[in-house]
Amino acid sequence: MPPKLSFLFLILLLSFFSPTPTFSASSSSSFSPPDNYLLDCGSPKPTVLPDGRTFRSDPQSSSFLSTPENVQTSTTNISTNISSSSLYLNARIFPDQSTYSFFISQPGRHWLRLYFYPLPHPLYNLTAAVFSVATDSTVLLHDFTPPNSVVPSPIYKEYLINITSDRFSLTFIPLKNSFAFINAIELVSAPSSLIPDSATAVSPAGDFSGLSQYAFEISYRLNVGGQEIISKNDPLSRTWLPDVNFLKIASAAQNKSVSPRIVKYPDDGGVTPLFAPNSVYSSAVEMAESDTVDPNFNITWELTVDPSFSYLVRLHFCDIISKSLNNLYFNVYLNGLMGVSSLDLSTLTSGLAVAYYRDFVVNASTASNGMVRVQVGPASGDNSGTPNAILNGLEVMKMSNSAGSLDGLFSVDGSTIVSRSQTSATKRRIIAVIGLVMGIGAMLMLATVFIRWQKRPQDWEKRNSFSSWLLPLHVSQSSFMSKVGSHHHPFGSHRSKSGYSGFFSSTLGIGRFFTFAELQDATRNFDEKAVIGIGGFGKVYLGELTDGTKLAVKRGNPQSEQGITEFQTEIQMLSKLRHRHLVSLMGYCDEQSEMILVYEYMANGPLRDHLYGSNLPPISWKQRLEICIGAARGLHYLHTGAAQGIIHRDVKTTNILLDENFVAKVADFGLSKAAPSIEQTHVSTAVKGSFGYLDPEYFRRQQLTEKSDVYSFGVVLFEVLCARPAINPALPREQVNLAEWAMQWHRKGLLDKIIDPHIVGSISPMSLKKYVEAAKNCLADYGVDRPSMGDVLWNLEYALQLQEASLQPNLPEDSSSKLINLEALQDKGASSGGGATIDEDCGTASVTPLFNQGR
Numbered sequence: 001m002p003p004k005l006s007f008l009f010l011i012l013l014l015s016f017f018s019p020t021p022t023f024s025a026s027s028s029s030s031f032s033p034p035d036n037y038l039l040d041c042g043s044p045k046p047t048v049l050p051d052g053r054t055f056r057s058d059p060q061s062s063s064f065l066s067t068p069e070n071v072q073t074s075t076t077n078i079s080t081n082i083s084s085s086s087l088y089l090n091a092r093i094f095p096d097q098s099t100y101s102f103f104i105s106q107p108g109r110h111w112l113r114l115y116f117y118p119l120p121h122p123l124y125n126l127t128a129a130v131f132s133v134a135t136d137s138t139v140l141l142h143d144f145t146p147p148n149s150v151v152p153s154p155i156y157k158e159y160l161i162n163i164t165s166d167r168f169s170l171t172f173i174p175l176k177n178s179f180a181f182i183n184a185i186e187l188v189s190a191p192s193s194l195i196p197d198s199a200t201a202v203s204p205a206g207d208f209s210g211l212s213q214y215a216f217e218i219s220y221r222l223n224v225g226g227q228e229i230i231s232k233n234d235p236l237s238r239t240w241l242p243d244v245n246f247l248k249i250a251s252a253a254q255n256k257s258v259s260p261r262i263v264k265y266p267d268d269g270g271v272t273p274l275f276a277p278n279s280v281y282s283s284a285v286e287m288a289e290s291d292t293v294d295p296n297f298n299i300t301w302e303l304t305v306d307p308s309f310s311y312l313v314r315l316h317f318c319d320i321i322s323k324s325l326n327n328l329y330f331n332v333y334l335n336g337l338m339g340v341s342s343l344d345l346s347t348l349t350s351g352l353a354v355a356y357y358r359d360f361v362v363n364a365s366t367a368s369n370g371m372v373r374v375q376v377g378p379a380s381g382d383n384s385g386t387p388n389a390i391l392n393g394l395e396v397m398k399m400s401n402s403a404g405s406l407d408g409l410f411s412v413d414g415s416t417i418v419s420r421s422q423t424s425a426t427k428r429r430i431i432a433v434i435g436l437v438m439g440i441g442a443m444l445m446l447a448t449v450f451i452r453w454q455k456r457p458q459d460w461e462k463r464n465s466f467s468s469w470l471l472p473l474h475v476s477q478s479s480f481m482s483k484v485g486s487h488h489h490p491f492g493s494h495r496s497k498s499g500y501s502g503f504f505s506s507t508l509g510i511g512r513f514f515t516f517a518e519l520q521d522a523t524r525n526f527d528e529k530a531v532i533g534i535g536g537f538g539k540v541y542l543g544e545l546t547d548g549t550k551l552a553v554k555r556g557n558p559q560s561e562q563g564i565t566e567f568q569t570e571i572q573m574l575s576k577l578r579h580r581h582l583v584s585l586m587g588y589c590d591e592q593s594e595m596i597l598v599y600e601y602m603a604n605g606p607l608r609d610h611l612y613g614s615n616l617p618p619i620s621w622k623q624r625l626e627i628c629i630g631a632a633r634g635l636h637y638l639h640t641g642a643a644q645g646i647i648h649r650d651v652k653t654t655n656i657l658l659d660e661n662f663v664a665k666v667a668d669f670g671l672s673k674a675a676p677s678i679e680q681t682h683v684s685t686a687v688k689g690s691f692g693y694l695d696p697e698y699f700r701r702q703q704l705t706e707k708s709d710v711y712s713f714g715v716v717l718f719e720v721l722c723a724r725p726a727i728n729p730a731l732p733r734e735q736v737n738l739a740e741w742a743m744q745w746h747r748k749g750l751l752d753k754i755i756d757p758h759i760v761g762s763i764s765p766m767s768l769k770k771y772v773e774a775a776k777n778c779l780a781d782y783g784v785d786r787p788s789m790g791d792v793l794w795n796l797e798y799a800l801q802l803q804e805a806s807l808q809p810n811l812p813e814d815s816s817s818k819l820i821n822l823e824a825l826q827d828k829g830a831s832s833g834g835g836a837t838i839d840e841d842c843g844t845a846s847v848t849p850l851f852n853q854g855r
């Protein structure tokens with residue numbers, strides 16, 4: 001062969017074997033489910049989640065329900081802004097057995113996702129409900145009751161069910177004298193290839209087939225070595241959690257990640273992005289210090305499970321660490337048993353960074369210690385490349401048992417595995433009679449409540465809050481004071497349900513009156529591009545006056561009768577309150593029956609955005625302390641400074657806003673209530689406020705004191721320390737609620753482990769101790785045991801001093817004379833009610849140094 005020709009041949013040969021045509025690199029593969037039932041049970045309106053999916057309202061889904069006349073809806077509202085949690089805000093309650101039936105257009109695997117949250121209800125104590133949930137063939141929950149905890153947590157259950165007919169039913173079966181409830185249901189087709197029929201069995205080692213016969217409950221789904229993946233970023237709306245909390249020895253492992261674009265999926269369709277998105281495969285955990293001489297250890301993950309079931313364990317691998325092929329061989333163990341010996345990804349996938357998974361069945365007997373343990377470690381032998389081992393993703397799914405149950409030993413027809421068969425017909429008859437009696441009882445109670453409701457309309461709060469959404473607000477005191485001018489007169493006496501026109505008269509002296517035309521100009525005629533916040537009631541626009549002053553313009557929907565009260569409340573509250581650490585009103589507009597409130601723009605937005613969930617740079621510990629101190633001052637003023645005392649009711653990190661100098665201001669008073677007077681000790685009201693911040697006492701007794709704000713502020717303090725949301729329903733149950741979780745770690749003396757890694761190294765231990773003590777005291781179960789905001793403020797000031805002292809090189813923090821003075825000061829402050837000495841920034845001459853502004 002002439003040289004030129006052989007060269008050409010070589011090129012041809014190379015292009016033939018080049019990997020490009022063999023892999024599809026994109027993650028564009030999407031899936032549109034033939035069946036897609038999304039129900040927000042008990043909700044009067046459809047609900048749109050942040051991931052774009054729309055859940056049907058309760059009226060839209062009643063046709064699926066076979067016993068609507070027996071059931072009753074609870075719609076207690078709790079405002080919130082965490083992802084997917086809007087599904088937990090309503091529930092449907094079933095005093096009697098009730099069934100949802102769905103038409104199935106394409107039989108096969110379906111996701112079934114159930115959302116439970118025991119909302120407060122005037123008739124039913126949902127935390128005490130006991131019920132079972134079953135499909136036609138599988139028991140999903142047996143005598144389920146919400147886990148007993150001080151503050152109820154949302155409960156999320158995810159199943160993968162093989163549906164074989166064109167009908168699917170989901171039945172809620174209350175225990176005798178109890179009732180069932182549900183907050184939301186998803187029934188959505190899954191791709192048919194998602195769960196192949198066979199897997200590798202580990203005990204005895206061999207093949208396991210017949211997986212299509214089983215129902216699965218998803219116990220864990222982890223993005224190993226990576227971050228949480230939210231439903232929006234998964235083609236099948238799954239959530240993947242980080243694995244750090246399940247690593248047995250964290251120091252044995254290290255993270256490795258590459259750009260997700262590098263990940264390839266094999267062209268044979270064996271693995272597609274539907275199995276796991278490329279963001280799962282692009283991150284991995286590998287052996288720490290694998291380059292030291294002959295490392296020989298395993299990386300171990302331990303996941304707590306119910307030992308009476310078998311589990312399908314899916315491991316995801318993608319070799320993103322090797323520089324060349326045939327250099328990585330490792331062993332995979334499940335519960336101490338060999339799963340794969342010398343796994344050779346190069347050979348299996350013919351490439352680097354190619355997605356691969358392997359399914360294993362771990363049976364009940366080998367999980368008898370209540371644990372699924374996954375280990376990877378380097379294969380031994382001569383030709384075993386660089387010793388290392390990796391794992392990219394891990395899913396653990398509980399398999400239904402021989403009774404067709406995922407919870408307990410009873411099957412759908414009531415028989416048990418040990419065939420202790422019951423006479424279920426008589427049982428059913430008894431249940432029917434009880435159901436009837438309970439139904440009548442419930443109707444009587446309902447009638448009573450209805451009468452009460454008619455009599456006392458103000459006790460039943462409206463669902464849509466004018467203010468339960470983000471408000472970037474700020475006002476500069478000087479401009480406000482000059483604008484208020486002379487027409488100052490309180491309008492509290494004007495307040496009445498029918499007093500709409502009287503109330504909105506422009507002579508009220510509550511800030512400047514803006515004309516509608518002026519606000520149209522400022523917001524470029526309410527341009528959609530100027531929207532900086534959206535809520536159930538309307539939108540917030542960024543506006544700019546001709547003189548360059550920036551404004552946040554909150555425009556309510558004039559049709560909404562519900563908003564008027566909230567609008568009034570907010571104007572009334574704000575007009576009475578002036579403080580450096582409270583946002584205040586610049587003015588309002590009520591022309592053409594508009595309801596518009598105008599605030600100055602808060603340049604740095606909500607505190608939460610500086611903690612997590614956005615890409616803003618992390619803020620230092622000192623800054624965090626100063627922000628908390630500012631917010632505490634604002635709340636302290638609310639509680640004690642105003643004539644009557646005000647309870648904020650919705651203290652959370654999105655209601656603490658930061659101006660251009662990171663000065664914290666408390667926002668959003670639409671939910672506020674006047675504090676109880678001396679003879680009353682509490683304000684009785686329907687539960688309002690935000691998930692994860694709610695005072696457990698308030699929750700239990702629906703009674704409000706200023707100590708409810710103190711509790712919420714304690715949650716804020718931990719959120720600031722740990723940089724995670726107050727509630728994250730996607731986490732394992734013990735981690736969902738930040739307040740409970742942080743207290744657990746604190747009791748173990750290991751709080752360091754959950755502190756925001758950006759700041760953990762820079763906090764002085766004494767400052768941390770003081771801060772945590774303050775936060776912990778705020779979270780006391782009973783209001784009487786909690787400190788006042790003044791005390792909290794003192795402790796935070798002290799924590800800041802300790803932090804600053806620790807930064808001074810010549811002043812070892814434990815012997816600082818400055819600190820001794822502070823101790824003395826603190827005692828003095830406590831005895832004088834925490835008043836005059838703390839607040840240096842309230843400026844000018846006034847009656848009480850702490851609360852001078854605007855009085």
Ligand SMILES: *[C@@H]1O[C@H](CO)[C@@H](O)[C@H](O)[C@H]1NC(C)=O
Nearest residue numbers: 225226227242244253254255
């Ligand atoms: C690995 O990544 C996770 C998620 O980003 C993180 O929480 C964890 O701290 C990292 N581990 C190490 C050892 O850096």
Ligand SMILES: *[C@@H]1O[C@H](CO)[C@@H](O)[C@H](O)[C@H]1NC(C)=O
Nearest residue numbers: 296297298333336337375377
């Ligand atoms: C890794 O784990 C397996 C199973 O638990 C065990 O048999 C093996 O000895 C471990 N390897 C090392 C190096 O510790």
